[in-house]
Amino acid sequence: MLLTLGVLGSLTLASSAEAGPRNRKAAEEHGEIANGPPPWMTHGEEVRLAVVDNFLADGNTLMALDILRQMRVDGLDGPEVDLRQGVALRKEGVTSESERLLLLAQKRMRGDPRPHAELCILLADLQRLPEAIDHCRQATKLSEDDATAWNNLAFLLLASSELEEALDAAEEAVRLDATDPLFRNNLGLVQAALGREEQAFRTLASTMGKADAAYMVGLTIERSDDIESARRWYDKALQHDPNHVATRNHLAELDGDTDEPESPESTPFDLPEEP
Numbered sequence: 294m295l296l297t298l299g300v301l302g303s304l305t306l307a308s309s310a311e312a313g314p315r316n317r318k319a320a321e322e323h324g325e326i327a328n329g330p331p332p333w334m335t336h337g338e339e340v341r342l343a344v345v346d347n348f349l350a351d352g353n354t355l356m357a358l359d360i361l362r363q364m365r366v367d368g369l370d371g372p373e374v375d376l377r378q379g380v381a382l383r384k385e386g387v388t389s390e391s392e393r394l395l396l397l398a399q400k401r402m403r404g405d406p407r408p409h410a411e412l413c414i415l416l417a418d419l420q421r422l423p424e425a426i427d428h429c430r431q432a433t434k435l436s437e438d439d440a441t442a443w444n445n446l447a448f449l450l451l452a453s454s455e456l457e458e459a460l461d462a463a464e465e466a467v468r469l470d471a472t473d474p475l476f477r478n479n480l481g482l483v484q485a486a487l488g489r490e491e492q493a494f495r496t497l498a499s500t501m502g503k504a505d506a507a508y509m510v511g512l513t514i515e516r517s518d519d520i521e522s523a524r525r526w527y528d529k530a531l532q533h534d535p536n537h538v539a540t541r542n543h544l545a546e547l548d549g550d551t552d553e554p555e556s557p558e559s560t561p562f563d564l565p566e567e568p
Contacts, residue, residue: 299388337367354381372401376408383415391415406435406442413445422453433462440469444476451483459483474500481506485513488528492526504534521546 339362350355364370378392393414397407409432416425429446436442444466450459463480470476481496490510490557497506511526524547530540 310408315366338364338371338373342377349377349380349384352384354384357381374396375401383411383418387515388419388482404435406432406439409435410442410445413449418450422449425449426453430524440466440473440476443469444479447483448479451479451486456483457485460487480514481511485510486517490514490522497551502534504530504537504540507533508537508540
């Protein structure tokens with residue numbers, strides 16, 4: 294699942310307004326609400342936490358929250374419950390309570406990188422980038438081999454124009470996991486932002502078509518107001534694919550041929566959510 298940072302705009306997940314009814318309907322279809330709680334809901338903490346993790350991974354935050362509520366009723370209210378409830382509430386858009394619970398989990402789980410990783414995502418979603426970066430840094434210190442944490446740090450440093458440190462973090466993410474195309478994409482974006490255009494193009498072209506890669510390089514360069522260089526990359530995108538829709542639409546906007554704003558989906562900046 295991805296969090297999308299629109300040109301440094303709001304990070305969003307799936308619409309929280311739709312999550313509750315959708316999740317409840319799915320749960321009712323499986324008989325999990327209408328017929329009462331299944332047997333595992335009365336099992337021990339580890340079993341129930343594992344089930345919560347599965348529901349969160351599937352986007353079923355309603356059932357996850359129901360189980361966590363029952364766990365608290367049963368006296369199981371440790372930091373692992375705080376952490377997962379904070380994650381579930383973030384997914385539902387209840388950000389203030391999510392932050393409170395994640396901070397509580399952090400205090401109760403000294404040395405565990407997970408609360409920091411989740412706070413990084415939450416605070417980035419709230420556009421509190423300096424605080425988000427601090428938590429991302431803590432996550433990488435506590436789990437130096439976590440490629441996702443390094444990638445998230447690189448992403449937010451790029452968003453904050455701290456490019457040299459962003460490059461170090463992005464390279465570390467790719468060193469730890471070169472198979473993830475998102476990590477390589479973000480490395481390519483940092484390279485482009487630093488003016489290493491050809492290197493960025495090669496990195497991006499390793500995960501997408503050459504027209505898409507050239508377009509992404511152009512978008513990144515354009516953020517630094519270098520329109521002339523960006524246009525060269527848009528032209529290169531059209532050389533690889535004369536019918537590349539995103540490039541043609543964007544050039545029309547630059548030339549004033551349309552009054553429609555650029556779609557947020559066209560931005561290259563993506564942050565993966567912690568599992």
